[in-house]
Amino acid sequence: MVSDEQIRNVIGVDVGGTKTLAARVVLPVSESSAMQPEVQDRELVGSSSHEQAVLSQIEIAAAALIDRSDQQVDAIGVGLAGFIGRDGIARSAPNAAGLIGLDVGAALSARFGVPVAIDNDANCVAVAAQSLFGTRTGSILAITLGTGIGGGIVLDGDLYRGANGFAGEPGHMVINPAGPECPCGQRGCWERYASGSGLGWLGRTAAAAGLADVVLARAGSVEGIDGEIITELMQEGDTGASRIFAEFAGYVALGLANLILLLDPEVIVIGGGLAAVGDELTALVQQDLVDRFPAASRDRTVKILSAPLGPEAGALGAALLASELLAGSGS
Ligand SMILES: [Zn+2]
Known part of the structure; x- marks a missing residue:
């Protein structure tokens, strides 16, 4: 049995062209743990490329997962198609044009009070595959x-x-x-x-x-x-x-x-x-x-x-990238 101190509770969000999928992922604090990251809950909402709509869809999906869990959420990760700079700001985003130039990470961090990672959606799939293939x-x-x-x-x-x-x-x-x-x-x-x-x-x-x-x-x-x-x-x-x-x-x-x-x-x-x-x-x-x-x-x-896990791979990878923000702050 893994105790609460040894796990992270992270939300990963994959913003697609027609749907935004959020998943609550439980993963080990230490990379040496034999425990595999596991998707424990998911929330699917319709997408729109309108700026406020995309941001609020991410918020609605994340809030639903937080409401349903009795665990505190440690971080949030978001995967978007397009050119996402190292600063987490989208320079192009075919599925979410309204988010271009916007600091989505800062907005979500202010709303939920946790660190937020924003990355390219295919980067998220690569990270998820790496984790799942061990x-x-x-x-x-x-x-x-x-x-x-x-x-x-x-x-x-x-x-x-x-x-x-x-x-x-x-x-x-x-x-x-x-x-x-x-x-x-x-x-x-x-x-x-x-x-x-x-x-x-x-x-x-x-x-x-x-x-x-x-x-x-x-x-x-x-x-x-x-x-x-x-x-x-x-x-x-x-x-x-x-x-x-x-x-x-x-x-x-x-x-x-x-x-x-x-x-x-x-x-x-x-x-x-x-x-x-x-x-x-x-x-x-x-x-x-x-x-x-x-x-x-x-x-x-x-x-x-x-890709393992099908459409959930992007959300899982976003959660894994967000968990890297917590590295070093582990209990
Ligand atoms: Zn081209």
Whole structure:
């Protein structure tokens, strides 16, 4: 039995495009403890990109978890998509544009009276994966495939943030300079092809060329085709959708191949909405990488895994990052 003095009670919040998930996480004070961090309660609220709305949704979710627990909360962590500076202030936040430039940490700290950590959501997934895989020394690349692509890098056991805190944003690596325009100002960014939006675009391109009649019939129009329809029909066994999904997985693998050459990670964790597809995606990506790197694959293969805990991984990672604020103040 673990006594109250040996555990932390931390709230982690993952702000998504349509939903904000908060989780109350119990974790050991000491890293040497055999106890694993555990999600004990969760609260889901709808999201909106309006500044006050996002802030109040985070507050409402955190307050609900605090009300339901008889334990005092020690810290709060928040994960957001976008460029989050080392000062915890968002420079870009596609799911929460109203929070850009705002000191969310200070606002939440004033409201709840505890230290608050703000970080990139994919950084949170990387930290959660590191904790759950029980490897304090390994190198992990976390990729979130949702509307865009996020990234988090754990190198030799530590989260790598870069000079400004923006490291691990591979969604805007250019993989085709003649490709479609990206809101970031470049053309042919990886996330134009390998995110949920990219999957929809590949589907619309195939349907416009007459290569996806069943997909077109299900969507009703070329414009109506999105990533979810392709995934659904692929899982139902439709040939056209399966071909589009395989092309999509090839683009996921192309970007990962570049990142593997740079980082040589032990494990690549796929999070975000598309992680729910599971083995059908990871197996295609893994096979593509074996085909690309036959020599390297003879000795070892990078493990491609769906993020453990699914959508809760971001919230758990945010809680773990918040708990680092308490290091040294342990009882
Ligand atoms: Zn871009």
